[in-house]
Amino acid sequence: MSVGCGNRSIGSGGRGRGGGGDSGGGVCEDEVYAPEITYLSLCDYPGEPAIVIFFSGCNYRCGYCQNWKIREQERPHLARIDRIERILEGGKMVTACKVTGGEPLLQLGALMRIARKAKSLGYKFGIDTNGSFPERLSAMLPMLDLVSIDVKTALNEPEYTKVTGVDHPMVSRVVESIRAALASCAFVDLRMVVIPGVNDRLEIARSIGEDLGRLGYREKASAGGACFTLAEFVPENAGSREYAAMRNPSVDELVKLAEALQLPNVRITHRALGHCVSMEKIRS
Ligand code: SF4
Numbered sequence: 001m002s003v004g005c006g007n008r009s010i011g012s013g014g015r016g017r018g019g020g021g022d023s024g025g026g027v028c029e030d031e032v033y034a035p036e037i038t039y040l041s042l043c044d045y046p047g048e049p050a051i052v053i054f055f056s057g058c059n060y061r062c063g064y065c066q067n068w069k070i071r072e073q074e075r076p077h078l079a080r081i082d083r084i085e086r087i088l089e090g091g092k093m094v095t096a097c098k099v100t101g102g103e104p105l106l107q108l109g110a111l112m113r114i115a116r117k118a119k120s121l122g123y124k125f126g127i128d129t130n131g132s133f134p135e136r137l138s139a140m141l142p143m144l145d146l147v148s149i150d151v152k153t154a155l156n157e158p159e160y161t162k163v164t165g166v167d168h169p170m171v172s173r174v175v176e177s178i179r180a181a182l183a184s185c186a187f188v189d190l191r192m193v194v195i196p197g198v199n200d201r202l203e204i205a206r207s208i209g210e211d212l213g214r215l216g217y218r219e220k221a222s223a224g225g226a227c228f229t230l231a232e233f234v235p236e237n238a239g240s241r242e243y244a245a246m247r248n249p250s251v252d253e254l255v256k257l258a259e260a261l262q263l264p265n266v267r268i269t270h271r272a273l274g275h276c277v278s279m280e281k282i283r284s
Helices: 081-089 104-120 134-143 157-164 171-182 202-215 217-222 251-261 279-283
Strands: 031-033 036-041 050-054 078-080 096-100 124-129 146-150 187-194 226-232 266-269 276-278
Touching: 031 081, 031 104, 036 081, 050 081, 078 081, 081 104, 096 104, 104 124, 104 134, 124 134, 134 146, 134 171, 146 171, 157 171, 171 187, 171 202, 171 217, 187 217, 187 251, 202 217, 202 251, 217 226, 226 251, 251 266, 251 279, 266 279, 276 279
Parallel strands: 050 096, 096 124, 124 146, 146 187, 187 226, 226 266
Antiparallel strands: 031 078, 036 050, 266 276
């Protein structure tokens, strides 16, 4: 488990001023496929107002994807990295920076450069990842305060193929990423979007709970360093017609899955709840 992380948690510390290997398809080193930036988000970095940068390109094809418009890297998405650095320098009322996507680790060189800049300005820094690039994630981990990794379904190839839409999702690499993240000093947010009829069977939740237990989740979560979030699938935002025709799960269904996980520090996000609610609160 993580050693030498002190008492750092996702809500600790604060921002004080002062303080390569891409698969970008021929992009020059001063550019990055980053079509969107949110200058102030109150919901993307837990407990911190954040700048959110969207990198385009992804190696998975999840039917439920709500960012499907940026799954491909297209020339109009190219942005100069020095422009992003200037935006970070001018950030007002923000204490954190998060890079999401798409899959941010596809553009590791640009990601590292932005992380270095953000950290030098005193921002907390986090990324979202699908977990399929464990070596790149390990290279980033010393710079990360937060890493959110998708746990799309049970951690085996047949179930992962169903959700990711690719023939070889290489789930062993996702497992490796989760193991590395849980052993790091970063806060780890594992997230599963629950899609009725696809990944909502109780046996799937039980199997995820057992696997995460073996990977060290319980110890890190009990020390306040990790959480598992079950998120409502929102058909209206889905990239595929098939998924757009499906229904969303109810709060009760999410609660049953949360119980089946048998893990500490589990949260639920659902529009009917208004925001992210811990299972402790739901039970009380
Ligand atoms: S949900 Fe995430 S991993 Fe899946 S296709 Fe969309 S961006 Fe990629």
